Amino acid sequence: MSAVDGKDAGTPEQHMTRKPAGARAPGGTHASESVSEHVGESFDDNAGENLGDTVNESVGESHGTNADQPALPRRAASSIQLKGLHKRFGNEVAALDGVDLSIQPGEFFTLLGPSGCGKTTLLRILAGLEALDEGQVVIGGRDVTEVPPHQRSVNTVFQSYALFPHLSVRDNLAFGLKMRGVAPREREARVAEMAEFIKLGSLIDRRVDQLSGGQRQRIALARALVCEPDVLLLDEPLSALDAGLRSQIQIELLRLQKRLGMTFVFVTHDQQEAMVMSDRIAVLDSGSLQQVGSPREIYERPANAFVARFMGHANLFDVTARDDSRSDAIRLTTPLGVLTAQAPGTGSLLLLRPETLDLRRRPASEFERHDVLENHLPGRVQERLYRGSHAEYRVEVAGVSVQVVVNNRGGQLPEVGDQVDVVVAAQDLITLRG
């Protein structure tokens, strides 16, 4: 990325090239100036993987500072309502089986699920590229169920980018505006503005087959954004990039969305990506919604075993009996032993996330004192995978294998063969439907 931005924001020529764009914006020059201000920040060269843990903070910040001063978008974000979507391809199982969904204006909304779950079909239905068997699609208050794709104010960033190979970068960017009948002068201004915005101004006259994967990805994004759609649809736009570039563009994309305040609908099969980027996530499986919620809700309070497993490592055990007789706690009988929980819910499956568990080494002399401490499960370390920042354990408890992740705080990490207690916090215990 750093190789492509030849210019830095703020040279006089660049201000000149941006002027016509500002003249067009309802906010006059203010809008164009705020664009130029943000160019430097938006695709930050230093935004590398190491920013991963601070990204939430910085995103919140940029959101705050830009809320009253939006950059590129000159129109309000749109909501989406989906009602009773059904879609079946030929005689196969339903690709979508009764999906109801409501997406808020300005939301970064992710459709997450394994391949074949219907997430891409859902996105294509939003774009109008796929016809519905049943149901209704409302975008920005307008029923677009029967509206063909070229009449929907929705643009897509395709997984394959789908850039026109016979056109230059400039003509690719201008394509949507041209088709919409935007006058040549305004078109050029907006294309130039967008090229600067994504820091690819120097490549504008290249042919797209002369660009790298990351550059193409940005052109695809810019080609969709320059049309200023009501909703931007992104179909696994990062899946073709290598890991380093991918996490960098994740952050850029996230910041961009917050700055634009545009409604993004993002499709991915990568739960990490979904959690990093989304305001809310819809988890799909076999054409139906499993759960809709914020990343934390989805990860920490999964609605069922599928969601729990899909979002990360999960220890799941059957609850064979429950005892509600104590007023302050509920006692659950599981294959691991009896556990005390505070508000576990009424499901029949116990979920223990590996990182909520802890390991305590237990001196051999104490080992006979079975289950003296509440929620201390005696076990033996079977396997340890040391990963530097943390270690992944496989511990045998009452003949059952339990996954535990222990942060490396510099203390002693139990070794294979050690007798340990797996410590479960009562407030972390939740149960799921099967």
Added chain:
Amino acid sequence: MAYHTTLATARSRAVVAESRHLLLTVAPGALWIIVFLVLPSLYLMSVAFMTNGPYGLPEMPLSLTSFQQLAGQGFLGWSPGNLMTLGRSLWQTVLSTVLVVLVAYPIAYYISQSDQRWRPIMLLAVVVPSWTNQVIRTFGWMNLLAPGTPLAELAEAMGMIAPNMGLYPSNFAVTLGLVYNFLPFMVLPLYAAFEKLNLSLVEAAQDLYASPLKTFWHAVFPQTLPGLLAGVVLVAIPAFGMYVIPELLGGGKGMMLGNLVANQFAGSANWPLGAAGAILMLIATFIGLYAMRRIGKRLGGGEEVVI
């Protein structure tokens, strides 16, 4: 230093060995082309600059008489006949190529969108006629277009031809014959282009507000351009030099350059004039190819097809 020299020597030795090897592989084919194409062509070209002898054989001295004759200069003064034949050849070539494109494009698209099982059969149906002898097929058209046939009577009823004339011999019959004859050569490359059509580009165009017509023009057509240009080359060049079809379906007013050339080597016995006609054909073909290349570059595709 010594090491580098040795390396350089070894490398140049390898290059020599490789080129020798390459030469051996290429030699038979090259020899064939030289003996049966290049040398006869050179001879033919030299014939064009000779004088026509009393028995129609080329003789010395060298002259440009044959080119003057080609331009219409004869014993009885200037006549436009040859130039009209040239013009008719060009017109027939352009017209039939355009018609072939118009007919082949939907066929190729239809086949490419059909069920996988039927595609080979459909392609076969397009190709099989070209396995029969061209003369026989052209005789077939004569039977279809002759006076009294349903087609001729239909044309008569619509007032397009005089009573009892039949649809051939005519320029129309020649065009029809050319379109029919060259259809497979356009359908096949177009089908190949349609088959590997990148649908996501089509969807991207739709997504970017292109109406169906504009989607076709901006996202489908450019992708089929290499196939289209290949088809045009395969159709236009042989059509320009076509002999059998204008000979059988064209009559005196439907003559094309190929017939003019052939006549000089057979009936009229004027080899230098025939050779000059052949050179003219070559030049026209190269101009056509060059124009195609320019068009291909301009439209951004198919450069690899047109040399």
